[in-house]
Amino acid sequence: MEQKVFTISAFTENSIGLLNRITSMFTRRHLNIESLNTSESESPGIYRFTIVVKTTEEQVQKLVLQIEKQVEVLKAVYHVDEETVFQEIALYKVSTKSVADGNLVEKLIRDNNARILSMEQEFMIIEKTGHKAETQELLDFLRPYGVIEFVRSGRISVIKPMEESEDLRKRITNF
Amino acid sequence: MEAVLTKPVKETVKTTGADAVLRVLVEEQTEFIFGYPGGAIMPVYDALYHYQDKIHHVLNRHEQGCIHAAQGYARATGRVGVVMATSGPGATNLITGIADAMIDSTPLVCITGQVGSHLLGSDAFQETDIISISMPVTKWNFQVTRAEELPAALARAFYIARSGRPGPVLIDITKDAQFGDLDFLYKKCQEIRSYKPVPKLDPNQVKKAADLINEAQRPFVLFGQGVILGKAEKEFKAFVEKTGIPSAWTLLGLSALPTDHPLNVGMLGMHGNYGPNKLTNECDVLIAIGMRFDDRVTGNLASYAKQARVIHLDIDPAEINKNVKVDVPVLGDCKESLTELTNQVRMNSHAKWLELFRKHDALEQETVIQDEIKPATGDMKMGEVIEEINKTTKGDAILVTDVGQHQMMACRYTQFNQSKSNITSGGLGTMGFCLPAALGAKLGAPERDVIAVIGDGGFQMTIQELGTIFQTKAAVKIVILNNSFLGMVRQWQQLFFDKRYSSTELENPDFVEIAQGYGIKGQSISERSALPEAIETMMKHDGSYLLEVHVGKEDNVFPMVPSGASVSDIRLS
Numbered sequence: 007m008e009q010k011v012f013t014i015s016a017f018t019e020n021s022i023g024l025l026n027r028i029t030s031m032f033t034r035r036h037l038n039i040e041s042l043n044t045s046e047s048e049s050p051g052i053y054r055f056t057i058v059v060k061t062t063e064e065q066v067q068k069l070v071l072q073i074e075k076q077v078e079v080l081k082a083v084y085h086v087d088e089e090t091v092f093q094e095i096a097l098y099k100v101s102t103k104s105v106a107d108g109n110l111v112e113k114l115i116r117d118n119n120a121r122i123l124s125m126e127q128e129f130m131i132i133e134k135t136g137h138k139a140e141t142q143e144l145l146d147f148l149r150p151y152g153v154i155e156f157v158r159s160g161r162i163s164v165i166k167p168m169e170e171s172e173d174l175r176k177r178i179t180n181f
Numbered sequence: 182m183e184a185v186l187t188k189p190v191k192e193t194v195k196t197t198g199a200d201a202v203l204r205v206l207v208e209e210q211t212e213f214i215f216g217y218p219g220g221a222i223m224p225v226y227d228a229l230y231h232y233q234d235k236i237h238h239v240l241n242r243h244e245q246g247c248i249h250a251a252q253g254y255a256r257a258t259g260r261v262g263v264v265m266a267t268s269g270p271g272a273t274n275l276i277t278g279i280a281d282a283m284i285d286s287t288p289l290v291c292i293t294g295q296v297g298s299h300l301l302g303s304d305a306f307q308e309t310d311i312i313s314i315s316m317p318v319t320k321w322n323f324q325v326t327r328a329e330e331l332p333a334a335l336a337r338a339f340y341i342a343r344s345g346r347p348g349p350v351l352i353d354i355t356k357d358a359q360f361g362d363l364d365f366l367y368k369k370c371q372e373i374r375s376y377k378p379v380p381k382l383d384p385n386q387v388k389k390a391a392d393l394i395n396e397a398q399r400p401f402v403l404f405g406q407g408v409i410l411g412k413a414e415k416e417f418k419a420f421v422e423k424t425g426i427p428s429a430w431t432l433l434g435l436s437a438l439p440t441d442h443p444l445n446v447g448m449l450g451m452h453g454n455y456g457p458n459k460l461t462n463e464c465d466v467l468i469a470i471g472m473r474f475d476d477r478v479t480g481n482l483a484s485y486a487k488q489a490r491v492i493h494l495d496i497d498p499a500e501i502n503k504n505v506k507v508d509v510p511v512l513g514d515c516k517e518s519l520t521e522l523t524n525q526v527r528m529n530s531h532a533k534w535l536e537l538f539r540k541h542d543a544l545e546q547e548t549v550i551q552d553e554i555k556p557a558t559g560d561m562k563m564g565e566v567i568e569e570i571n572k573t574t575k576g577d578a579i580l581v582t583d584v585g586q587h588q589m590m591a592c593r594y595t596q597f598n599q600s601k602s603n604i605t606s607g608g609l610g611t612m613g614f615c616l617p618a619a620l621g622a623k624l625g626a627p628e629r630d631v632i633a634v635i636g637d638g639g640f641q642m643t644i645q646e647l648g649t650i651f652q653t654k655a656a657v658k659i660v661i662l663n664n665s666f667l668g669m670v671r672q673w674q675q676l677f678f679d680k681r682y683s684s685t686e687l688e689n690p691d692f693v694e695i696a697q698g699y700g701i702k703g704q705s706i707s708e709r710s711a712l713p714e715a716i717e718t719m720m721k722h723d724g725s726y727l728l729e730v731h732v733g734k735e736d737n738v739f740p741m742v743p744s745g746a747s748v749s750d751i752r753l754s
């Protein structure tokens with residue numbers, strides 16, 4: 007079966023060790039987690055895990071059932087990229103001098119839709135949000151000028167179909 | 182005024198965390214704690230001193246013994262087994278049994294002591310991160326660092342362990358939480374918002390299943406431990422009797438339906454019966470009830486029941502389509518789903534189809550079974566020992582087995598009249614399970630005969646539990662089927678590794694003398710003629726007894742579905 011990128015969204019209680027419990031579902035199946043994010047959801051006290059994994063649909067179906075089976079997980083679902091809107095954020099620390107010398111500021115902001123978060127004499131911090139390919143593109147663009155630090159967040163994603171979002175919300179908040 | 186109108190509220194009691202643990206155990210009607218003390222759990226043991234009239238503490242000789250004993254207790258009684266151990270090595274010694282209980286869905290509450298919360302993460306003496314270590318093999322676990330968290334955490338533990346698909350739960354309690362004070366008030370846990378233990382039965386699915394069953398020409402039922410865990414033996418029997426469908430069991434489903442029931446066609450899987458394996462690939466509708474299509478049952482999935490429409494009744498949504506693609510899943514508690522299903526199916530009989538099972542059975546009888554249970558000459562056989570046991574128990578005993586050839590033989594040949602009578606380590610196949618599990622079963626069901634059938638290898642994995650049997654005076658009957666080999670591994674070496682017997686031969690001690698050291702009577706036999714009397718002596722003996730039977734060294738268990746082969750390629754020799 008064909009491998010694809012899937013985004014798993016799991017809605018959970020906020021308890022110590024749950025991250026461990028969820029990631030062990032992947033470990034025992036020898037699956038690599040591409041990215042993972044957790045934050046409080048729209049419902050107070052309920053947390054949302056966003057986990058990106060590359061595998062087959064059959065595997066991800068089973069995985070989601072196993073995650074949902076955990077006592078402190080309220081609901082788990084999976085989607086392909088087309089069904090969600092997703093973003094990642096990246097931060098780049100570069101030398102102020104080389105950016106200035108290269109006359110890059112305008113290009114950065116205009117062409118790349120990037121922001122300058124902080125500027126010091128020695129270095130500046132650029133921020134860009136987008137899909138991985140886009141933040142990667144900027145990284146590649148900046149590399150010749152010297153990237154001192156680079157970090158990219160895990161994917162965060164929301165579900166497109168209104169009905170499904172509403173249904174999920176109902177399931178998570180109605181007990 | 183209001184107080185008169187409302188129910189009297191139980192008063193809170195000021196007490197310590199350690200005492201609260203025992204109060205909860207009393208509230209949860211715990212009869213036995215299988216435990217072993219040590220530094221980090223000492224406050225609870227000190228509190229236990231005052232509860233000796235309410236709760237029996239069984240002092241096993243190793244924490245692995247504690248947990249298997251609790252499993253045996255839980256499996257024999259259908260209740261939650263309770264285990265207690267100290268931090269560090271005490272807790273890690275439980276892991277094998279926790280994993281075993283997890284894969285075999287056995288309800289346990291394990292309570293471990295932990296170093297003081299100010300020491301967590303400091304590599305303190307006997308500190309291990311038992312929460313992380315046990316996470317993948319527990320249904321739920323939780324660390325308590327404050328006394329006031331204890332009642333709610335333990336209430337949840339019992340609820341989670343026993344509800345839905347049961348399983349082991351671990352509560353780790355720091356020493357300061359045991360010493361700490363709290364206002365104790367116990368409220369049993371009834372629900373947890375993120376946890377839905379029993380899926381709601383969908384009537385449409387029941388209808389679809391009933392339609393499929395009503396149209397089936399060659400339907401076949403596979404039943405597992407779900408029937409026992411769901412306390413649905415009666416409903417299950419009513420279902421098969423109304424539909425007249427031949428039914429076969431998994432290792433853990435054994436004893437859910439009496440073995441001599443006319444519709445009980447035998448055992449599934451690697452060393453199961455010939456008919457059930459062969460005919461899995463000839464049925465038109467496969468009805469799986471409370472079983473999980475383990476690979477030891479299915480053999481090669483690519484050629485497993487491909488011709489059949491599959492109905493799967495289970496309480497755990499994650500089991501549906503896990504190994505076998507299902508046409509009609511019926512999620513829910515099988516006590517309820519079977520009742521509904523029975524209402525909707527037609528009265529039927531499948532005489533011709535059943536006859537086919539009989540024909541396969543006749544062939545197996547002729548080529549395998551009769552030689553195994555009634556051999557005239559040669560070394561003693563495992564099957565004949567079991568057959569002799571049947572003669573005295575008449576199917577009423579609890580049979581506990583370890584792992585290996587003797588396990589397969591015992592499960593193949595033991596008669597069972599009542600449920601919860603076959604206790605064995607199925608999913609994990611844990612050698613060393615039997616002796617402590619038999620002890621736990623006997624303590625839980627003192628009115629029943631409990632027979633532990635063990636290999637000479639596995640017996641020595643938890644042999645120290647003879648000490649616990651001695652001290653508790655539990656009248657466990659121990660039968661060692663001694664072939665001087667790690668028999669099952671030797672069988673594979675013979676069949677698949679050209680008889681290279683790499684490290685499987687055992688030089689054994691005098692088991693009878695060892696038992697004697699523990700005050701347990703026993704004898705060892707090698708002659709067929711001595712067998713009937715030896716079994717009778719053992720069963721009549723007042724108290725525990727050890728019978729060692731020397732059996733053929735290189736006997737094999739057949740039939741066999743070789744690893745990776747199709748169920749229809751089952752070999753008779």
Ligand SMILES: Cc1ncc(C[n+]2csc(CCOP(=O)(O)OP(=O)(O)O)c2C)c(N)n1
Nearest residue numbers: 585586587610612636637638639667668669
């Ligand atoms: C803890 C553990 N270690 C290893 C094994 C692998 N194993 C399965 S059966 C078996 C042989 C068991 O020998 P014995 O207890 O003498 O029983 P027999 O097969 O001879 O009846 C072994 C080593 C196991 N199941 N469990």
